[in-house]
Amino acid sequence: MKNMLIKTCPLILLLFTLCQQLPAQSAATWIWYPGDFEIWLSNNMQNRRTERGTFFPVFWKYDSHYPLIDFHRNFILSAPEEVKIYAEGIYNVKLDGKPLEGAPKQITVPAGQHRINVKVFNQASVPAIYVSGKTIVSDTSWLVTFEDKEWIDETGKTSDVSATKWLNAGRWYFNTPDALPSACKLPVTVQHAISVTKNSNSTLMDFGRETFGFIRLHGLQGTGNIALYYGESKEEALSEKAAETLDRLSFHHQQKADSIMPLSKAFRYVNMVTSGDIKVDSVSMLYEHAGLKERGSFRCSDEEVNRIYDVSKYTFGLNTREFFIDGIKRDRWVWSGDAYQSYLMNYYLYFDSPTVARTMLALRGKDPVTSHINTIMDYTFYWFLGIYDYYLYTGDQSFIRQFYPRMQTMMEYCLGRRNKDGLMEGLPGDWIFIDWADGLSKTGAVSFEQLLLCRSLETMGLCADIVGEKGDADRYHQYAAVLKKQLFDLYWNDQQQALVHSRVNGKQTANVTRYANMFAIFYDYFTQQQKESVKHAVLLNDSIQRITTPYMRFYELEALCAMGEQSYVLKEMKDYWGGMLKLGATSFWEEYNPAKHGVEHFAMYGRPFGKSLCHAWGASPLYLLGKYYLGVKPTSPGYATYTVQPALGGLKWIEGKVPTPQGDIAVYCSTEEIKVTTVDGTGLLRFRSKTKPVCKTGSISAKGDNWYEMTMQPATSYVVAYQSLKEEQHGKRK
Amino acid sequence: MKNMLIKTCPLILLLFTLCQQLPAQSAATWIWYPGDFEIWLSNNMQNRRTERGTFFPVFWKYDSHYPLIDFHRNFILSAPEEVKIYAEGIYNVKLDGKPLEGAPKQITVPAGQHRINVKVFNQASVPAIYVSGKTIVSDTSWLVTFEDKEWIDETGKTSDVSATKWLNAGRWYFNTPDALPSACKLPVTVQHAISVTKNSNSTLMDFGRETFGFIRLHGLQGTGNIALYYGESKEEALSEKAAETLDRLSFHHQQKADSIMPLSKAFRYVNMVTSGDIKVDSVSMLYEHAGLKERGSFRCSDEEVNRIYDVSKYTFGLNTREFFIDGIKRDRWVWSGDAYQSYLMNYYLYFDSPTVARTMLALRGKDPVTSHINTIMDYTFYWFLGIYDYYLYTGDQSFIRQFYPRMQTMMEYCLGRRNKDGLMEGLPGDWIFIDWADGLSKTGAVSFEQLLLCRSLETMGLCADIVGEKGDADRYHQYAAVLKKQLFDLYWNDQQQALVHSRVNGKQTANVTRYANMFAIFYDYFTQQQKESVKHAVLLNDSIQRITTPYMRFYELEALCAMGEQSYVLKEMKDYWGGMLKLGATSFWEEYNPAKHGVEHFAMYGRPFGKSLCHAWGASPLYLLGKYYLGVKPTSPGYATYTVQPALGGLKWIEGKVPTPQGDIAVYCSTEEIKVTTVDGTGLLRFRSKTKPVCKTGSISAKGDNWYEMTMQPATSYVVAYQSLKEEQHGKRK
Incomplete structure (x- = not known):
């Protein structure tokens, strides 16, 4: 996440242009208006949060x-073709602009050049089509468009000047006619408790570690009620009054039957409490997961670190x-x-780009912008930063090309909310989050928010350049430059050798926090x-308020690694x-304070089990170990160039x-040997060595101060013999 | 539609304010986010257009x-109350901010002051609630809100500065728990054909006049296909190849059964064609109608005019x-x-204000504005004019208060599309409709569009004043004044004594049309x-292109009446x-050209039966006879004042x-007597008389040139003896 220069790669641009012109080669898949399925699905997914059985x-x-969508594509056929058409919604089909009677499930397209339009209405779920012929298939x-604007005048003539904006269709993994997008479900696998403790009318099940899915009751018989209390801790599952999630159900089964809970839940423990004459033979669970392939890996000489990974x-x-x-318990x-x-x-x-794109689309939603993303100012900016990184890591410009207008309206919303000094300051309805931290001031214009806005403006300049909006690009670059200057003019404090936290009523406060400084x-x-000054004055200075959330530990540790x-x-x-x-964690928590004891660790938000014990932001070692120990990071979009700079720490x-x-870069590093296997793209190996390093297949250059560099060719293995510096440089705590 | 001064009526404002503060007195009804049901329903209704069985x-x-809505209201109870809660969608209930477990169907609200929140999600249809207790009921x-923006921080504290925008809930006629908005259907009544002609495998039914509804097949038995060809004319029903609407169905009924067609259709004739061994005992129809009460009426000494009415x-x-x-055949x-x-x-x-408001909401849709309403520039402006008239006729400010932001974004869309002279000129994607007329130029900046924009800006100024947006009001009034001046500076032609049709490339064209001049x-x-000049130079001048559509005849005849x-x-x-x-019309047509003959009358859009024979704009005599013959019109909002100026013609x-x-104003006028029964509000009777008129209960003032006026008190009957002028003034055709 260093400030790398990202420029449009001509090769990628060319490939993109070529792809647009090639005939469809891919297999048929369900397609929709890009971003729409993501919004629909995220609504449904976020609805699955419940608290004590209450929809939250x-x-x-x-x-x-958009409930009404027109899909089209031109095809050139060498022979007539039978084409099957499936749609989610009511639809019509036009061949070369002429509507076919009814809602045909199969059409014949003659040889030659033809256009197929399918127009679909669906309010309940996303209008989607699946078209499948020998060469004619639905794909991206x-x-x-959601408005074709093609009117017909009284003579039957259609409008001749089109202002319709067309985007490429969106897709996911729905690759057969019966894999309906509206029925989207993640895969499940059966799991069983590792221990079951039965009492008079209750059964406590321990699934061995934090997990997620649907509880299934087997051999359910009789009449009565069942309550399931889910616990990320045993204490939570046993607390009928305070467990955060639960199911309460009534049954009347004369014959034995199975029952699967309607909503997936997060838990390690489940406490089943029955009343009436109800009996349950056994309980299992359907573990629900995205099924993504793990491509990255990490192992080292320290077993605790391996366990952390x-x-x-x-x-x-x-x-x-x-x-x-x-987090999987809440908020989901x-x-x-x-x-x-x-x-x-x-x-x-995973390097699963579609999940990144899906998430960014779900977060952005649609115009008009009526609030910050998730109502939080900093979260709006992270959205822009996400695009920056997406392009840097994947090299994919299509997201930017398709959604630049949504980026622009989001940025204009921000720019329209600056104060008279041009700084972002919370207005009513703006949540200034930054971090969970006792007494953290959110008043005035906080330096951290300006810094994120500055980076967001740089991102907008980059994206405007990619889509060829020169005027926009100049404007955003200019805004970024002005704001960057302001950041130092207004917030840098020479005495404290740091950026201060905020300006209140136009005046610098004396408060220094870690946030803006580490970013x-x-x-x-x-x-x-x-x-160097900030490292000692802030990062390694215990008198500056410490960070307790894994959320901000992420950036603090990144800054130190950098x-x-x-x-x-x-x-x-x-x-x-x-x-x-x-403390027995089987997954990493929303927040961890070593000073707390016992069940205190489970409490948050004023509730005894309010804390999430499985929170994504708890997993940051994945990133740190990959980027700053294996030391691999892209230096131009899509890893066209990259560096490998291993650090043993x-x-x-x-x-x-x-x-x-282009594939996986493999890295091994000991105190005496570095091994790298590269993929397509040009890599630069950087390392320090006490002695002159040796590599049989590469050419190593000395860079001074024990630094060495070697350019690495695509798809090649390198072995470097070197001698690591005994005492690695590290900060001393004041 | 004269340029009356509409000002905010303080009494109405006071009543409005009082109503907001009174406890709920009305009966419970289903409520929703205002405008949302209207959008949802209009999508569904407009989907019912089919052409040759194809979704259109x-x-x-x-x-x-909005799929997620929060509803709330505060109540003060003298005694505890049991309250039933119904919702369309998944929902939660909060009492005084605390969520209740599950999705309760009944809650107990203690005595004292309390707030009830219900939050509902529904993607397929509109989130709606029906709440019913002794005094606690769901109403407007x-x-x-669609975003409550009420976050909770890590201590459990909720956001303290709310920026939530609350609107009053919307409603219609769904007044019982089981009258679900999502199941909205208009009432139907059974009707039968007046003649049935059977042939070998076909049956032609004549329902006597144009009608609308669902065909019902009785005693259907056997296996085979049925095709129904609908015709507004006999020729259309008999044309299996060119009938605009049809149903094709396959049946396999061993036992006799009835079948109702899924979509209502417009027709006078239905031609049923069967194949296979299928038998149908008889056919009826379910006439579908809005069931509105006819309040206005008109009768006169000419039976043809009565028939036209x-x-x-x-x-x-x-x-x-x-x-x-x-129109009911198409487009619906x-x-x-x-x-x-x-x-x-x-x-x-009808004076049915809710249907007006519903229609305006359906037309406007939501932000962002991406095109003109219906893609037509003039149609955007009519939307503003509709608001002007709505306020003038009904006096209801609530529409303006709730939807001013949507008016504003619509107007800003227009203002953002002006050319360098500040005039509206068609950009790609803008349909300049004006009228169906051979060779009518849509090029350049058309005077008619500027005139409509000017009136729309006046409307915006008025509405901005009502909602207290002084800055907006000044701006819109100023824009209107500038544009009105431009209209005369740029389009008035002294030689032609008329506004010309357009400016092309910044120069006045020589073409004069009726449109801008009559408005x-x-x-x-x-x-x-x-x-006076325009009347002779344009309206009564046969060398100016004549108007052939009832659509523009409406305004032409209004201008002449005025x-x-x-x-x-x-x-x-x-x-x-x-x-x-x-020609046998049983309803009035989309277009009528007396020069055409026979089946030529049915053709339009290049299709033999393309023309709609039952088009709303064909019914304009309703308006003309009420406003310009009975002569009744409001002169301040909601008929607080009005004039009655009968004209025998x-x-x-x-x-x-x-x-x-406030009720119905009754008017009778002969050549010797005028009788008026008034309602609440102050009326002004205006008429001309050769002799001095006499009224026992009112005081008549002479105004010169045989004109007389009499102020009329609320709810009073007046009889005036007078002598109409023998030769009424009328234009001579050149």
Whole structure:
């Protein structure tokens, strides 16, 4: 996440243009208006939050899909073709502009050049089509619009000047006619409790670790009620009055029957309480998961770190669902700040770009913009940053090309809410979140928000350039430059050698917090000298309010890693994440304060079991270990170029893989040897060595101060013999 | 529609404010976010257009209801109360901010002051609730929002600064728990054919006149296909290849059964063609209608005019459905230009304000504005004019208060599309409709569009004043003033004594059409002298392209009536509408050209039966006879003041009623006597008399040139003896 120069890659542009012109080659799939299925699905998914059996939806605006969509594509056929048409919704079909009678399920398209239009209405779920012939298939090369604006005058003539905006259709994994998008469900696998404790009218089941899915009751018989109390802890499951989630059901089964709970839940423990003469033979669960392939990996000489990595992976997997959600017990919502970290973790584990795009589309929703994303100012900015990183890691411009107008209206909403100094300050309805931290001031114009806006404006400039909006690009670059200058003019305090937290009533406050300072490090907004001062004045200074959430630990540790403090960060990681493991955590938590004891750890929001014990932002070691220990990161979009800069951080050896669009880069590093297997793209290996390093297949250059670099060719294995510096540089705590 | 000064009536404002504060007194009804049900229902209704059995939806954007709505209201109870809660959608209930477990169907509200919140999600249909207790009932005093923006921080504290915008809930006629809004259907009554002609495998049924509804097949038995060909003419029903609407069904009934067609259709004739061994005992239809009460009436000494009035009424009734639609065969869509005329007719027949409001909401849809209403520039402006008239006729400010933001964004869309001279000129995607007329130029900046924009800006100024947006009001008034000046500076041609049709490339064209000129008459934009010149130079000048559509005849005849040409207009009315009746019309047509013959009358859009024979805009005599013959019109909002200025137009006598918010004004006028029975509000009777008129209960003032005026008190009957002028003033054709 360093301030890399991202420029439009001509090769990628060319490929994109070519793809637009090629005939459809892919297999048929269900398609829709891009972004619409994502909105529809996220509404449904976020509705699955319940609290004590009560529906608990979001408090911001839900948008809707467009209920009426026109799909079309031109085809050139060498022979006539039978084409099957499936649609979700009522529909019509036009061949070369002429409507066919009724709603045909199969049509014959003659040889030659033809256009097929399908127009679909569906209010309940997303208008979608699946078209399948020998060469004519529905895929993302189809064009879609929600307003075709093609009128017919009294003579039967159609409008001759079209202003219709066409986008490429959206898709996911619905690749057969009967895999209906509206019936979208993640896969499930059966799991069983590892221990069952029966009492008179209750049964406590322990599934061994944090899990997620649908409880299934087997051999249910009789008349009566069943209550299921779900617990991420045993204490929660046993607390009928305070368990956060539950199911209460009435049954009247003369014959034995099975029953699956309607809503998936997060739990390790389930306490089943029965009344009446009801009997249940046994209980199992259907574990629900996204089924993504783990591409990234990490192993090292420290078993505790390996365990941290594994539990991070498990935590992240549980929270990677239809979208990247915050936590599986609650909120099960798509929060932009949480999702942003998930994007980054994803680039080092699944590299599943569609989940990133889906999440960004769900978060953005539709115009008009009536509030910040999730109502939170910083979360709006993370949305822009997510796009920056998406392009950097994947090189995919299609998201930007299709959704630039949504980016623009979102940014204009922000710009329209600046104060008289041009700074973002909370207006009524704006939640300034930053972090959960006691007494953290949200008043006035907070430096952290300006910094995020500045980075967002840089992103907008980049995207405007990509879509060829020169005027926009100039404007956004200019705004970013002005704001960046203001950031230092207005917030930098020479005495404190740091950015201060805020300006209130136009005056700098004396308060220094970590937030803006650590972001300014890995955004490269600071000079090297400022970085060094800030490292000591803020990051390693205990008198500055400490960060207690894994959410902001993510960035704090990233900033330290970016400053070469891998040894220090590793120790912190073992303390913090290792601390949770020592308390028996099977997944990482929403928040962890080592000063608390026992059931205090489960409380939050004023409720005894309010805390989520499986929160995506708890999985940040995935990202840190991949990016700052294996040391792999792109330096131009889509890993066309990248660096590998392994750091042991005091470990004897590390090894693992980092996924890229072109395959997985494998890295091994010990104190004496570095091994890298590359993929397409040009890599740069960077490392320090006491002695002159040796590589048989590559050419190593010395860069001074024990630094060495080697350019690596695509799809090649390198072995470097070197000698690591005994004492790695690390910060001393004041 | 004269340029009356509409000002905010303090009494109405006071009543409005009082109503907001009174406890709920009304009976329980289903409520929703205002405008949302209207959008949902109009989508569904407009989907009912089919052509040759093919789904034929609109070509503009369908909007959606908000799928997630929070409803709340505060109550003060003297005793605890049991309250039943029904919802369309999944929901939760909060009492005083605390969620109740599950989705309770009944709650107990203790005595004292309490707040009830119900939050409902529904994607398929509109989130709606029905709440019913002794005093706690759901009605339009409940407040609703689509984003409550009430977050909870880590301590459990909720946001303390709310920026939530609350509107009053919307409702219609769903007044029992089981009258679900999502199941909305208009009432039906059974009707039978007046003649049935059977052939070998076909049966032709004649229902006697144009009608609308669902065909029901009785005693259906056997296996085979049935095709129903609907015809507004016999020729259409008998044309299996060209009938515009049809049903094709396959049956396999061993036992006799009835079958009702899924979609209502417009027809007078139905041709049923069977194949296979299928038998049908008989056929009936379910006539579907809005069931509105006819309050206005008109009778006169000319039976042809009476017949024109009756067929107008029937035509209008058929097209007054969930919304005011254009025509019942096709398009069955809500078109703003058509609807605007229906609003005006409605004020003289049903005075059903909710249908006007519903139609305006359906037309407007939601932000963002991506095109003109129905894609037509003039239709956007008619939407504003509809609001002007709605307020003038009903005095209801609630529509303006609730939907001012939608008016504003619509107007800003228009203002953002002006050319460098500040004039509206068609951009790609803008349909300049004006009228169906051979060779009518739509190029450049058309005077008619500027005139409509000017009136729309005046409306915006008025509405901004009502909602207290002083800055907006000033801006809109200023824009209107500038544009009005431009209209004369840029379009008035002294030589032609008229506004020219357009400016192309910044230069006035020589072309004069009727459109802008006739609107400028009844908007009082012309001086009296200009009106007289225009009357002769344009309205009564045969060398100016004639109007052939009832749509624009509406305004042409209104302009002539506004100039006192009732005798001339009556003759035109008898020629034009009488002409359709002489051809056997049982409802009035989309278009009528006396020069055509036989089946030529049925053709349009290049299709032999493309023309609609029952089009709302064909019913304009309803409006003309009420407003310009009975002569009743409001002069301040909601008929607080009004004029009655009867005009015989050459008839011996006329009589009828005109509905107002306070009741019906009854008028009788012969050549010797005028009788008026008034309602609440202050009326002004205006008439001309050769002799000094006499009224026992009122005080008549002479105004010169044989004009007399008498102020009329509320709820009083007046009889005036007078002597009408023998030769009424009327224009001579050149």
